[in-house]
Amino acid sequence: MIETEKWTAKAAESGILEEDGNYTCIYCGKVFENGEVFPVGERFYTAQRAAQLHVEAHGDALERIFEAGEKSLSLTENQKNLLALFAAGKRDADIAKELGVTASTVRHQRFMFRERAKGAKLFLAAWALAEAGKEKQNESTADQLILPHEGAKMVDERYVITEEENEKILENVFLSLEPLRLKVFSKKEKKKIVILRRVAAEFEAGRQYTEPEVNAILKDIWADFATMRRYLIEYGYLDRTKDGKTYWKRG
Numbered sequence: 632m633i634e635t636e637k638w639t640a641k642a643a644e645s646g647i648l649e650e651d652g653n654y655t656c657i658y659c660g661k662v663f664e665n666g667e668v669f670p671v672g673e674r675f676y677t678a679q680r681a682a683q684l685h686v687e688a689h690g691d692a693l694e695r696i697f698e699a700g701e702k703s704l705s706l707t708e709n710q711k712n713l714l715a716l717f718a719a720g721k722r723d724a725d726i727a728k729e730l731g732v733t734a735s736t737v738r739h740q741r742f743m744f745r746e747r748a749k750g751a752k753l754f755l756a757a758w759a760l761a762e763a764g765k766e767k768q769n770e771s772t773a774d775q776l777i778l779p780h781e782g783a784k785m786v787d788e789r790y791v792i793t794e795e796e797n798e799k800i801l802e803n804v805f806l807s808l809e810p811l812r813l814k815v816f817s818k819k820e821k822k823k824i825v826i827l828r829r830v831a832a833e834f835e836a837g838r839q840y841t842e843p844e845v846n847a848i849l850k851d852i853w854a855d856f857a858t859m860r861r862y863l864i865e866y867g868y869l870d871r872t873k874d875g876k877t878y879w880k881r882g
Contacts, residue, residue: 646686654682658689693718713740780828782867782881789820800825813853824866830859831868834880845869845878 642648648655652665663669669681676684697704697711706714716726723741727734777797779790800822806812811833817823833848834840840848849856863869871878 645683646689647682654678656682656686656689658686661685710740713737714744717741717744777828780831780868780881782870784865784867789824792821792825796821797825801829805829811852816853816855816859823862827862827866827868831863831880834869836880838879840878842871842875842878 642657646657648657654663654665655661663678663682663685665678667678668675669678671681671684693715697706713726713730716729721729723734723737727737730737775794777790777792777794779786783790801808804813804815804817804822804826806814808829811830813826813830816826830849830852833852834845845860846856849859853859860869864871867881869878870881
């Protein structure tokens with residue numbers, strides 16, 4: 632899945648982010664490069680059409696958006712249900728009857744959603760101007776914030792880490808980065824997140840690992856591999872099956 636910060640209204644509606652002529656699925660991050668052809672079933676398609684078919688296979692777009700924006704949207708189940716009914720094109724009177732409320736209640740909620748959307752658009756415009764200001768000042772990448780990983784359980788001030796801070800922490804806690812060797816496993820939350828983020832980079836996205844394979848990778852980085860493995864799971868960098876036999880990198 633790509634970062635929701637990159638979504639546009641068009642991308643949210645279609646499920647596809649178009650950048651530099653390439654097409655990216657906003658739900659899983661799969662990229663369809665322009666100029667290539669892609670097999671779908673027994674036929675071959677252009678990047679754009681293949682991306683469209685790929686997104687359709689994900690299922691209901693609204694559900695995918697709810698899942699992707701679970702942390703940022705802050706919607707109750709009732710609100711999600713109401714948005715789904717609006718998206719289905721149902722009349723306010725029919726929605727009211729289905730939910731057991733008055734039509735005026737449904738209209739009021741529609742109005743509140745519209746006002747919330749208006750506020751979000753204004754904030755997005757203000758943020759775009761703020762981001763443009765950075766370019767005017769020729770700001771270096773050192774001050775740019777690192778986005779929290781997809782599996783982050785609770786995003787708070789611990790994740791306010793600039794590129795410059797990240798580099799300094801890496802220099803202080805690791806003996807070497809190639810090969811990766813940890814010098815000290817800091818108890819400070821911000822440093823711990825930087826450490827875990829770097830360790831997680833040693834795992835391949837989309838690949839499944841057995842527990843012995845995970846341990847073998849971690850042993851070379853830090854002697855207490857069991858603690859390291861537990862933190863990677865706890866902080867959402869790795870996930871595993873209930874029986875603990877299969878692991879994979881999240882995001």
